[in-house]
Structure formats: C-alpha cells, structure tokens
Amino acid sequence: MESNVPSKERNKVAVYVYIGMRVLVVLSIAAFVLFRDWLDAVNATLILGLMLLPSLLKHRYKLYLPFELDLAIVSFIFLSLFLGSLRNFYERFSLWDSILHFQSGILLGIVGFVMVYILNEKSPTKLVMSPIFISLFSVCFSLALAVVWEVYEYAADSWFGYTMQESGLPDTMGDLIVNGVGALIVAVVAFVWMKRRQRLPFAPKKFKKYILSE
Known part of the structure; x- marks a missing residue:
C-alpha cells in the first residue's frame, strides 16, 4: 500500500531529520560544556x-553520494554513538544493540558493494570481477x-x-x-540485481557524471 504523503513532503521530512540530528548533538555539546562534563563534550x-x-568528503572530492545513503550513515552514527553510548540507550533498551548491528550490516554491505562496483567499472586495466x-x-x-566496531566497544x-x-x-x-545477516541480505540482493540489470540503482546519470567520467 503506497503512502498518501507526497514525495516532496517525504523528502522535506528526511531533510528535517537529517539536520535535526546534527542540531541535537550541537545542543548537547553546549549542555555538556555548561555543566562542565568535559568527557561527554x-x-x-x-x-x-x-x-x-x-558531506565534507562529498564536497571535497566531488563524489556523488546519494542523499539516502548519506542519511543512513548519519542516522547510524547518531543512533549508535550519540543515543547508544552517550545517552545510554544500550542499557535502556535491550534490543537497541542488535537492531543497530543489523542496520550496520546492511549499510556497510551497501558501501562495500558500491566501492568494489566502482573499481570494477572504472579500472584502467579492464579489471573484471x-x-x-x-x-x-x-x-x-x-x-x-x-570487528573494528567490537574492538571500539x-x-x-x-x-x-x-x-x-x-x-x-x-x-x-x-x-x-x-551484522553478517544484514550484509548477507545485501549480497543476495546485489547478486540478483547485477545478474539482471547490470547497473547501479543510484541515479545512473549523476553516477556517471561524478564517478565514472574519464
């Protein structure tokens, strides 16, 4: 069943969430400094x-990063490090950790797929994977x-x-x-998609303009 909310309105909500997460962190930094909680600050x-x-990497290196992927990365950082660690959501909600690891498995799987797909398409040595x-x-x-994340924990x-x-x-x-289950889901979807469509799902014209241009 499709949502009755227009796509432009959904995009506005996503942008507000994207900006709002950063604003909350900035306000928290100010509060930590005000109460002299230097470690949390x-x-x-x-x-x-x-x-x-x-965003900095996107503008610095002129990379095309889909807003949806950017939002997913920022959301994961906010949910895991800010809410999870600083605001103790790991202790307050028993499933918080598992949900985030499943999300990270999907997110990192997508990032890994896009990275090697770009290498495969752009390699000057005609690398074929x-x-x-x-x-x-x-x-x-x-x-x-x-594994790196577990070391951090x-x-x-x-x-x-x-x-x-x-x-x-x-x-x-x-x-x-x-995490592995989330990554495996991405791998299966990516495999089926590559066998059938042979192109990236993220706005192909922009992708070619910013990434695959010679």
Whole structure:
C-alpha cells in the first residue's frame, strides 16, 4: 500500500531529520560544556565530526553520494554513538544493540558493494570481477568493519566505563552474527540485481557524471 504523503513532503521530512540530528548533538555539546562534563563534550564533538564527514568528503572530492545513503550513515552514527553510548540507550533498551548491528550490516554491505562496483567499472586495466565476487566482498567488508566496531566497544568499556559489551563474548558473537545477516541480505540482493540489470540503482546519470567520467 503506497503512502498518501507526497514525495516532496517525504523528502522535506528526511531533510528535517537529517539536520535535526546534527542540531541535537550541537545542543548537547553546549549542555555538556555548561555543566562542565568535559568527557561527554569531547565525545559529542567527535560524534558531530563523524556526522559531518560524509558531506565534507562529498564536497571535497566531488563524489556523488546519494542523499539516502548519506542519511543512513548519519542516522547510524547518531543512533549508535550519540543515543547508544552517550545517552545510554544500550542499557535502556535491550534490543537497541542488535537492531543497530543489523542496520550496520546492511549499510556497510551497501558501501562495500558500491566501492568494489566502482573499481570494477572504472579500472584502467579492464579489471573484471564477477557478481559473486563483488557480493562476497560486500559481506567481508561489512564483517571486517564490524570487528573494528567490537574492538571500539571493548575499548570504550575498558577505558571509559561504558557497558556496551554487557555479556562479553556472547554479546560480541551475537553482534557479528546479526551484522553478517544484514550484509548477507545485501549480497543476495546485489547478486540478483547485477545478474539482471547490470547497473547501479543510484541515479545512473549523476553516477556517471561524478564517478565514472574519464
């Protein structure tokens, strides 16, 4: 069933959410400074920097980054680092961690797929990679970064007193499995799509203009 909300209105809502998340982090930084909570102020500032990074890279290197993907990246940073770590949502909601790891598996799988697809299309040596290899790479890319995230969680718990890994090894393995499931879904969809359509789904004309132009 299609939504009755016009597409332009949905786009406006997405933009408001996109900007609103950054505004909330800025206001939180001001509050942390006001109450002399320097550690959280520094952490929130780093989080804000990460949220701004996709836009900065897009403008600095003239990359075409679909707004939907940019929004997904910023949302994940906001939900995981800001709400999850700083606002203790990991402790308040038992499924928060699993939901975010599933989301990150999908998101990182898409990023890995787009990266290697670009390499495959633009390589000056006429590099040819099969759809199955590209799909498997997206899974490996997602899982590799998931491992890095688990190291971050361990460091945050050990050094700053967070409780991101409440049950130790079972929590770590559960997170990696959920992440892998999300990445596997992306890999299957990407494989089927490449076999049938042979082009990127993100606005092909703009993609060719900003990425694949000689």
